[in-house]
Amino acid sequence: MVTTATPAQRNRNRSRDLVALLLGIGIVVLLNVAASFVSWRADLTSEKRYTLTPATEELMGNLPDKMFLRVYLAGELPADLRHLSKSTRELLDEMRVLSDGLLEYEFTDPSASPDEKTRMEVYADLTKQGLIYSSLHTEEKGGRSERIIFPGALLTYRGKTVPVQLLKTQYSVADPEMVNRSINNLEYELASVINQVTSTFKPRIAFTEGHGELDELQVKDVQNAIAEQYNVQVSRVRIDSQLTSLSERLEGAAYRSNKYDLLVVAKPDSAFTPKELYLLDQFIMNGGKVFWLVDAMDPHLDSLRRNQFSLATPLHLGLSDLFFAYGVRLNEDLLLDKSCALISIPTTPYGDQRQMEALPFFYEPVITPRTGHPIVKNIDPLHMRFVGSLDTVGTDSIEKTILLTTSPYTWLLRNPARVALNRPDNPPPFEKTTTPSLPVAVLLEGPFTSAFKDRVTDAFKANSGMQYREHGRTTSMLVVSDGDVIANRVDRAKGMYYMLGYDPTARSKIFGNREFIINAVNYLLNDESLISIRNRSVALRQLDPARAVSERNFWRSLNVALPIVLSLALAGGLHILRRRRFARA
Numbered sequence: 001m002v003t004t005a006t007p008a009q010r011n012r013n014r015s016r017d018l019v020a021l022l023l024g025i026g027i028v029v030l031l032n033v034a035a036s037f038v039s040w041r042a043d044l045t046s047e048k049r050y051t052l053t054p055a056t057e058e059l060m061g062n063l064p065d066k067m068f069l070r071v072y073l074a075g076e077l078p079a080d081l082r083h084l085s086k087s088t089r090e091l092l093d094e095m096r097v098l099s100d101g102l103l104e105y106e107f108t109d110p111s112a113s114p115d116e117k118t119r120m121e122v123y124a125d126l127t128k129q130g131l132i133y134s135s136l137h138t139e140e141k142g143g144r145s146e147r148i149i150f151p152g153a154l155l156t157y158r159g160k161t162v163p164v165q166l167l168k169t170q171y172s173v174a175d176p177e178m179v180n181r182s183i184n185n186l187e188y189e190l191a192s193v194i195n196q197v198t199s200t201f202k203p204r205i206a207f208t209e210g211h212g213e214l215d216e217l218q219v220k221d222v223q224n225a226i227a228e229q230y231n232v233q234v235s236r237v238r239i240d241s242q243l244t245s246l247s248e249r250l251e252g253a254a255y256r257s258n259k260y261d262l263l264v265v266a267k268p269d270s271a272f273t274p275k276e277l278y279l280l281d282q283f284i285m286n287g288g289k290v291f292w293l294v295d296a297m298d299p300h301l302d303s304l305r306r307n308q309f310s311l312a313t314p315l316h317l318g319l320s321d322l323f324f325a326y327g328v329r330l331n332e333d334l335l336l337d338k339s340c341a342l343i344s345i346p347t348t349p350y351g352d353q354r355q356m357e358a359l360p361f362f363y364e365p366v367i368t369p370r371t372g373h374p375i376v377k378n379i380d381p382l383h384m385r386f387v388g389s390l391d392t393v394g395t396d397s398i399e400k401t402i403l404l405t406t407s408p409y410t411w412l413l414r415n416p417a418r419v420a421l422n423r424p425d426n427p428p429p430f431e432k433t434t435t436p437s438l439p440v441a442v443l444l445e446g447p448f449t450s451a452f453k454d455r456v457t458d459a460f461k462a463n464s465g466m467q468y469r470e471h472g473r474t475t476s477m478l479v480v481s482d483g484d485v486i487a488n489r490v491d492r493a494k495g496m497y498y499m500l501g502y503d504p505t506a507r508s509k510i511f512g513n514r515e516f517i518i519n520a521v522n523y524l525l526n527d528e529s530l531i532s533i534r535n536r537s538v539a540l541r542q543l544d545p546a547r548a549v550s551e552r553n554f555w556r557s558l559n560v561a562l563p564i565v566l567s568l569a570l571a572g573g574l575h576i577l578r579r580r581r582f583a584r585a
Contacts, residue, residue, distance in 0.1 A: 052094055056191045060098035064198060067157040068104050069190075072126065072150040073166065075109030078136065080179040081151060081167070087183045088153075088166060091190065103194075110150050119148075126150050130163035151182075157197040162228070164193045184378045196229050203261040203525050206235040211317075212269035214487050219266055221488040221500040222517045229518070235260070241275040246283045249467065255286055256467045262289045262524055267483020269298065271318040281322060281451050285472035289524040292479040293486050294319065296330045296388040299363070299419045309420040312386065312413075325451035327395035327444050328479050333388050334417040335438060337365035338409035338430040341383050342505050345421055358505055359424040362411070366511070367404050367440065375443070375478075375519045376403050380512030383501070386419075387482040389438040397446045404441035404480075409433060443523075445476040478520050486517050 043051045052060070069092065073085035085107070092105045110122050123133065131152040151167035166189060167182050205226060207219060216223070216236065223234045237260070239245045246263070247256035263283065272280070284290060295315060303310035314332045323330055342358040364385045369376035382404065389412065392400045409430035420426075450470045461468050488500040501511035 052091075052098065052187065056095070056187055057098055059191055059195060059198075060095050060103065061100075063099050063102040063194075065158060066102050066104065067155060067194070067197070068106075069153050069155050069164075071105060071107045071153040071166075072110050072131070073153075074107040075111055076147070077149065081149065084151065084167060084179050084182055084186075087186060091186050095190065105153075111148060123148055123150075126154075129154060129161060132165055134167070155193050155197065157194075160197060162193055162197060164189055181378055181380070192229065196231065199230070201230065202232050203230055204235070204259065205230075205232065205262045205264070205521070205525075206237040206260045207264045207266060208239060208268070209236050210238040210240060211272060212267075214266045214483065217490050217492075217495070217497055218487045219264075220490075220497045222486055222514065225514065225518055226521055229522075237263075239272075239276045239279055241273055241279070243279065243465075246279050246288070247286060249465070254467065255469050256282065258283055258286050258288045260288065262291065262521065264291045264293070264486075266293045266486050267295060268317055269295075269315060271316055273318075277318060277322055278452055282469060284326075284448055284475060284477065285450050285469040287473040287475045289475055290477040291520060291524060292319075292323075292477065293483045294330060294479070294481065295386065295483045296332050296481060297334055297386065297415065297417060299334070299386045299417075304419055304421065308422065309418065312415075312417040312419050314415055322451045323479065324393060325395075325453075326448050326477065327393055327398040327400055328442050329391040329393055330479070330481055331389045331391060332415040334363065334413040334419070335365060335387050335389060335406055335440070336362035336411040336413065336423075336428060336430075337367075337406045338362065338427075339366050339368070339381075339407040340364050341366055341503070344505070345424070360427075362423055362427065363419060365406050365410075365440075367406060369404060369512075369516075371401075371403060373401060373403055373443070375523050376516060379515040379519070380501070380510065382485060382513050382516055383503070383511040384440065384482040385484040387440050389435075390440060390442050390479065390481050392439075392442060395449070398448065399445045401443040401445070402439045402441070403443055403478075405437040405439050408436040410436055410438055412438065440482060441478065441480045443476065443478050445474075447474045448472045476524055478524060485513055 071085075071088055071092075073081060073088060077085060089107065092103070096103045096105065110126060111119055113119050113122065127133065131150045131154070133148050133150050136147045136149060151165070153164045153166060154161050155164055166186065167178070207213065207216075207223070209215075226232075227234050237245060246260065247258050250257045260283075263280075280290070294317065297312040298315050299312040300310040312334055320330065338360075340360050340362050341364040343361040343364070344356045345359050345361075346356055364383065365387055367382045367384055369379060369382070371377075387406075392402075411428040411430060411433055412435040450468075450472065452468075453470050456468060460466060461470075486500070489498040489502055489504070490496070491498075499509045500514040500517070501509045503510050
């Protein structure tokens with residue numbers, strides 16, 4: 001039997017429901033007010049995508065003054081760049097919270113103006129300030145249009161403005177892998193530039209000269225990048241067998257004091273004298289860091305251009321004893337790699353026209369970093385030229401880390417090695433190689449022993465002016481068996497240079513040489529904060545393109561139908577529940 005509620009009961013029920021509603025609203029309002037006074041976040045991603053590294057947290061927590069970042073990733077962007085823009089905004093939100101409001105930022109579309117002249121002026125101004133633009137081509141209504149974007153930002157601090165390039169390589173269309181690498185590097189790039197403008201650490205860095213090393217224009221890009229990062233003047237030093245070239249004697253000190261923190265030896269082509277070797281050795285014994293970029297073989301490029309072939313011969317720089325004492329051996333050979341760069345080579349003439357064709361040049365390997373070491377992690381492949389192999393040798397006190405190796409398809413040419421321009425037509429049998437993945441860069445760390453141990457007399461040791469040191473302080477050095485890895489392309493006629501990693505075939509910077517050199521300098525100078533930031537990696541979970549196309553209709557239908565079905569099921573369930581409840585009453 002169904003009973004009907006009296007008016008008094010209905011009033012009580014209505015009052016009870018009203019009180020419950022008001023109580024619920026009051027609780028929600030109180031929780032919102034309380035939450036506004038409490039800052040709490042949880043990062044549930046496996047790679048801690050939204051969590052800054054301790055080094056960045058410390059950097060942002062100790063900002064001495066206000067800074068402003070203007071990001072030019074706004075407006076109509078392709079999907080991949082929208083992803084980069086979103087990630088940049090999320091990262092800046094985190095950094096702003098930690099900076100206690102000292103970091104401010106704004107997203108701007110440099111193409112927002114409808115007036116073409118104004119847009120051109122904006123583009124010219126951004127280019128002048130150091131940002132690199134990308135040109136995107138899109139198809140619209142049967143036509144083709146071009147759009148200029150600046151995937152970067154400008155940081156202003158105490159009246160100084162510095163550029164930050166957020167997209168690291170510049171193809172005409174950003175691919176997901178490139179964007180992923182850029183997102184991985186976002187925190188490093190931003191923290192690096194913030195550290196650059198706020199740091200008081202001023203390392204002393206010098207490039208050696210006097211032995212045919214790369215000249216200033218050939219290393220200009222890296223030299224400028226290092227100078228900007230540390231806000232220092234990078235020097236050039238000529239050793240010339242002068243005792244005071246690398247170190248000085250301090251009154252009361254047992255050993256000489258180095259004048260520099262880091263020496264860069266970039267592609268020497270003539271032998272060092274024994275006295276110069278001694279000075280380099282003692283520089284290392286006194287804690288100096290050295291970045292060696294050394295060729296073991298001379299390919300005689302003049303003969304190669306003139307005769308289409310040449311014989312590569314050893315350079316005999318006199319560094320072998322030093323390297324052997326420190327734990328590495330530079331072999332006198334040349335490596336051919338199936339993973340290589342393209343060069344333009346004249347081929348069969350077409351009519352009276354000389355025809356050029358881009359062909360793989362096995363003497364110029366493209367090295368893909370395969371280790372997780374911070375120096376090479378998350379950087380693009382490196383372009384090398386006429387590289388030789390390295391071996392490590394037994395020195396117990398030194399830790400040796402192989403940073404770069406060639407590909408599994410490497411062919412080794414021993415001294416003397418024949419170099420021929422027609423090699424693309426006659427490749428070696430890479431699949432049958434017995435010398436795969438050979439080391440070309442090794443990091444050495446620890447307390448080194450002098451290469452002159454047991455080679456100097458007691459009288460020399462007792463010479464107070466020389467202050468000979470047999471066992472060195474803990475330090476580090478990096479040996480790369482290719483001097484060209486640091487050389488940027490130059491246009492001597494115009495006196496200009498290209499960014500390191502620029503490829504004339506692609507007409508863009510696509511190689512990671514620049515990042516490798518900068519990372520190595522950071523590491524050797526113990527700039528651990530920047531290195532630890534570079535360690536982080538964010539995975540890009542891409543859709544399977546084939547499945548995305550084949551299953552598109554299914555997932556679209558599911559997205560539309562599933563909410564409706566769930567709503568109907570919930571409503572039906574509530575209806576049945578109410579019917580049963582009132583049926584019992």
